[in-house]
Amino acid sequence: MMAAGRHQATGLATHMKHGIGRVSALVIAAAVIIGIGAYFGLRGASEQGAGSGAGAGAKSGGSTGATARGGSTAGRRAGRQGRRGRRGRGGPRVARVVVAEVALRTIGNRVAAVGTGRALRSLTLTANVTGIIETIGFTAGETVKEGQPLVILRSEAERIAVRQAQVKLRDVEATLERYRRLAAQNALAKVQLAQAQTAVATAKTELEAKQYELRRRTIAAPFGGVMGITTLVKGDFLKEGTAIATIDDRSQLVVEFVISERVASQLKLENPVRLVTPALSGRVFQGKISALDTRVDTASRTLKVQAAVPNPDGRLISGMTFSVSLRIEGQKLPSMPGLAIQWDRDGAYVWRVGKDLKATRVGVTIRRRENNMVSVEGKLQAGENVVVEGHENVRPNTPLTLVTND
Numbered sequence: 001m002m003a004a005g006r007h008q009a010t011g012l013a014t015h016m017k018h019g020i021g022r023v024s025a026l027v028i029a030a031a032v033i034i035g036i037g038a039y040f041g042l043r044g045a046s047e048q049g050a051g052s053g054a055g056a057g058a059k060s061g062g063s064t065g066a067t068a069r070g071g072s073t074a075g076r077r078a079g080r081q082g083r084r085g086r087r088g089r090g091g092p093r094v095a096r097v098v099v100a101e102v103a104l105r106t107i108g109n110r111v112a113a114v115g116t117g118r119a120l121r122s123l124t125l126t127a128n129v130t131g132i133i134e135t136i137g138f139t140a141g142e143t144v145k146e147g148q149p150l151v152i153l154r155s156e157a158e159r160i161a162v163r164q165a166q167v168k169l170r171d172v173e174a175t176l177e178r179y180r181r182l183a184a185q186n187a188l189a190k191v192q193l194a195q196a197q198t199a200v201a202t203a204k205t206e207l208e209a210k211q212y213e214l215r216r217r218t219i220a221a222p223f224g225g226v227m228g229i230t231t232l233v234k235g236d237f238l239k240e241g242t243a244i245a246t247i248d249d250r251s252q253l254v255v256e257f258v259i260s261e262r263v264a265s266q267l268k269l270e271n272p273v274r275l276v277t278p279a280l281s282g283r284v285f286q287g288k289i290s291a292l293d294t295r296v297d298t299a300s301r302t303l304k305v306q307a308a309v310p311n312p313d314g315r316l317i318s319g320m321t322f323s324v325s326l327r328i329e330g331q332k333l334p335s336m337p338g339l340a341i342q343w344d345r346d347g348a349y350v351w352r353v354g355k356d357l358k359a360t361r362v363g364v365t366i367r368r369r370e371n372n373m374v375s376v377e378g379k380l381q382a383g384e385n386v387v388v389e390g391h392e393n394v395r396p397n398t399p400l401t402l403v404t405n406d
Helices: 002-050 054-063 068-087 156-184 190-215
Strands: 095-101 103-126 131-136 149-153 218-220 225-227 243-260 272-276 285-292 302-310 321-337 342-344 347-353 359-370 373-378 385-389 400-402
Touching: 095 321, 095 347, 103 225, 103 302, 103 373, 149 243, 156 190, 243 321, 272 302, 321 385, 347 373
Parallel strands: 095 400
Antiparallel strands: 095 385, 103 243, 103 321, 131 149, 149 218, 225 243, 243 302, 272 285, 272 321, 285 302, 321 373, 342 347, 347 359, 347 385, 359 373
8 A cells, every 4th residue: 555655656746747847848938939029029120210111110010019920020011111212112212413514615735944034135245446445434234225335445546537538528529619610611621520520529438438437436335235244444455356245135035945846836926925033033924925946956856935025124134044834725625613523443533414314424534623623535515414512322324313502
């Protein structure tokens, strides 16, 4: 009997042990199901908040909150509706952009060079006779007029020779007048009258020669200009050919420079030039091309050019160095605001807006920047529109909405 009791107790314990195991398994399974339901429920809620259709998703999620699986399905559906709302119903994203119109502008080729200035007319005065200096009629740096006496040599002998020639001329002229009266009375042979006429002509020629020799004793300014430094003083013996001083006509300065043969054919007389010199910092001078050489130098492949620069105040002097720049009219190129230019590893490009309000990428090469405008080479036509603001939303064939830039 005691053995039967022990057997019953052992069976009851075993039965209870199996019952507790089944309950634990059910509890674990229920926890797993609840965890999965909570995960999908939270994922659906996040998708509902991201889309514009989140309200509908939330409502659907609330009405089907009885099961975790039903809630997650409604959340995903609401998220998809929200994303479609951002793009527009069934279509791609629409970009809002500001555009500008392409215009044709004539760009100039800027030519830069370094030139040297010289006076419009410049001369080193020299003596053409020998003599002793009696008078020096100028000082260094003085502005003289054309014909003004600069150096006068002693000329006593020449003055005496002129007076003698004048006396001789008066004598033969008196003889000729007497012979004419006699010839009128037929009291003189025609041969004698002719000889008297020849004597007068000879005397006049001799007088002119003596006067010329006297004038040579005075060295005058050949043109108006500024006198240079001289080392001569009164009393010096001046030999023929000796340098006296320089004289420069600085009413205009001629700046000589060279340009490449590439642009030589595009230069014309009277083309404007802009000049600056370090000797007068901050000042800009305007001039015009006054001369073009007829040949390109075969060694340097350059053309010599001269530009005339007005110099009314005489501040520009011979020998100054000038930076010269000039513009030559070039080709017409598409131009647009600089904001239209974009860059990537393939180079510069713009977004062209077609009549269908879609964007097309066009590669360009920048040729000139001026203020806020850029001139480029590329497949662009005048009147076409390019994007200047809103590039970050533009993709090829993206539909666009044009916004007025106020």
